[in-house]
Amino acid sequence: LRVEMQTLTPHVYWAQRHSEIYLRVELSDVQNLDISVQDNILRFRAQGHGAKGDNEYEFSLEFLEPVKPEVTHRSTQRQVNITVKKQEHSWWDRLTVQERKPLFLAPDFDRWLDESDAEMELREKEERINRYLNQTPALFFPEFLGLKKGYLFMYNLVQFLGFSWIFVNMTVRLFILGQDSFYDTFHTIADMMYFCQILAVAEVVNPALGLVKTGVMPAMIQVVGRNVILFVIFGSLEEMQNKAVVFFVFYLWSMIEIVRYPYYMLACIDNEWKLLTWLRYSIWIPLYPLGVLAEAVAVIQSLPIFDETRLYSIPLPKALGQSLSFSYTLQLYLVLMFLGLFINFRHLFKQRMRRFRAKKRKAH
Template identity: 75%
Template sequence: MIDHKSTQRQVDIKIKKQEERWWDRLTLQEKKPLFLGPDFDRWLDESDAEMELQTKEEKINKISVESRIRKDPYVGLKRGYLFVYNLVQFLGFSWIFVNMTVRLFILGQDSFYDTFHTMADMMYFCQMMAVFEVINPLLGLVKTGFVPAMIQVSGRNVILFVIFGILEEMQNKPVVFFVFYLWSTIEIFRYPFYMLACIGTDWELLTWLRYSLWIPLYPLGVIAEAVALVQSLPIFDETRLFSLPLPAVLGHSLSFSYILQLYLVIMFLGLFFNFRHLSKQRRRRYRSRKRKIH
């Protein structure tokens, strides 16, 4: 069967094969006429045809599998909730970071001593919101592990609400500045990354910052938290705040500082656990990106 169409520039001829087989050449004679040329947009050799067939089969299989999987009717609502949550946290930590940076440039070291009184309200809000990061994995809204989220959120809340929030003697110390600044620096890159992930967008620079900045900042943040905790120990010993009553034979009470010393050890164990978890995430992320490139 032959179909042809003539134009001012050329004559297009479509020839349908009687038998499904590969042709060695277009004409009976070995040398192709100069005026005759194949349409390379439609040209296939055997390897191309195999790849095309394999792609079609994969598409069919994918459609078949997807048709059997029940689609989540609330997926849009879940993504909307996660996007708004990450946006709110990004705005909150950005406010803290920008204000602390401006105050540092204007006031210099004097800004170290009133960080808590100027930033505490917003930090309280952000850290109370962070409790949702423990709840979200339990509800299956995110793939992040429950344990790493629990370690980070509970660790920060102990420092913020117990060490800084209750002890007035700690609120004017420079360590508050370093803890708040390190926390906010990490989060102003983490939350936008999750926001873009909610809408299926990947910004290469932001991805690199999210998976690289934590390497120096996360251990520095834990060290700053540890310094704050150590500085609070003599205050708890002196005030006997949160001390546990004991039988008269054993003594009057057990200082809360002993519990904090135990927590200090747990905190560095948590650093090791979370550091290993984040390292695996980083390797897995860049391994998958390399596969996509290849």
Template identity: 70%
Template sequence: MQNQVLTPHVYWAQRHREVYLRVELSDVQHPDISITENVLHFKAHGHGAKGDNVYEFHLEFLEPVKPQLTHKLTQRQVNITVQKKENHWWERLTKQEKRPLFLAPDFDRWLDESDAEMELKAKEEERINKIRMESRVPNDSFANLKRGYLFMYNLVQFLGFSWIFVNMTVRLFILGKDSFYDTFHTMADMMYFCQMLAVVEIINALLKVTRSPVIPTLIQFFGRNIILFVILGSLEEMQSKAVVFFIFYLWSTSEIFRYPFYMLACIDIEWKLLTWIRYSIWIPCYPLGCLAEAVSVIQSIPLFSETGKFSFTLPYPLNITVKFSFFLQIYLIIIFLGLFVNFRHLYKQRRRRYGPKKRKTN
């Protein structure tokens, strides 16, 4: 009986320097794999239910690759690694635009370009930390000191925002809507303390004490402080607005889950429910918080125009008065740009934690 020639399922993924192929086969020994003229040739013999089969396929890569390859054979698959000649991201795997029917993405190993860069940075940091730990004993004491410092910082912030959240909730149940209008006068001192203390997060990101990205951290810090100190703190008329309640409540709702998550991570404890809330609570809170901040800016624009606060006059010969309300109109646009940047960052964090599992395509 003549062997039947079949095309196996092939799943692929890429990194900056490499291409990975996973060929799903069973009962295969000594596959014949080679690269000639930028074309990968694969041939293997396997034993199926109806007799012996020949599995074969060819792939012409989109861009040049090195002729040497490595492969690893397991009971159910063949893993192939091919090195790119030039280190950059490909838009697709094959030269032909239409994807072959037997080829599909390997979602277990799939990363987009920005994720790959973050992964490389994380691996490099992990490698450096490992070298330091192996070469120096004092690093253990430094690591413990860093953990203690981060634990205490997150604990203080958690207690501060919890105080705000609990007090606002109790006042809401007791006073109802009346609690909206004196939120600033009762909660501002603690909110000032927490938001000024948050500068520590920027320092940690800059000094690589934590892996937090600098840009999203800066956006959140300066965005909140502009609202707190400039919009609300400098205008008494704004301090009795109902929007203050919603800004403070949404900020504290997010932080009472974020800070204990980081606090427990310092002592290698993970509470799955807390982890899920930390990576999910921002979905309603962050857009609503940005909307509340935008409302406060809109309400403050006529007040700044009337009072002339923070406005200034350009020197002679221009003699033009520049109103601060003009900058607030620009800041409204910046709020929603910042929303996009931070929303994308938070979404990618959540996807890495709770991303889709592997999907098979026939």
């Protein structure tokens, strides 16, 4: 009679980060250890003391996504720790290709993090590295750190003063003139708004040069979007300058910025006000979508004006017609505007979650 020996599998626990997979094999006094990764399958074989006593144990795992063939491991008296690097930095929904989890596999709750916690851990590591890098030039050139903070503080101060002037001016005029203030907003506010929005180009340059840690793309989406509304829609069309939508666009912009810029000012001098921090990470939730909605109304109101005046129209060959109205470009821009809203809203929401999660951790 032929007797088939049952394959013995040890208890295996797993966890992940964006770049690595961690495996903990419950096997003590390990001998003849053989671990390899080939064709994206990890194979493990060893002799040791496990759930079935002293025996030879083995298992294999076919990973969900590609991993690097190099495997690092460390054996202790109680277990074998294995680290496998992912080919790409990403978060996996599960460990293996097969949806049904193997019976011998379980989460390693000692190392388990969900995706947002892993992002926070990664950010904390980056911040520690950045703090070291920021301190390094200051050791030899103490004025470097002072110049950087001084520049950022002054930039945020100037923007805060500019948008505060806009907000206070519009609020006072609203109380004095009522609805009449809607229709001459552009003529009284535009010069200061031009100044602030031209200066806001620095918000794209600063992260590109590494002066601040925010992303370049979210800043570019906001700066370019606002400048299209200000310079192209309002600035080039006199017919738009007397419309009430100008008031709502400018007012919503200034309400957001009179909170954002003082928050950054205090951050430059390593200071924080709890109320201001809460407003910085909360006030955008209603105001940002309302601002985009007001901008969309301005674009829609400008479409027939561009069709009529043929301003910025694109010349075409005679066979195709005289020109292509700029309004078609703006219709495409409307779609991109709401796509930008989604991207920036998601970015800001993640910022908010990370900020308040970090504060809770510090409190505990």
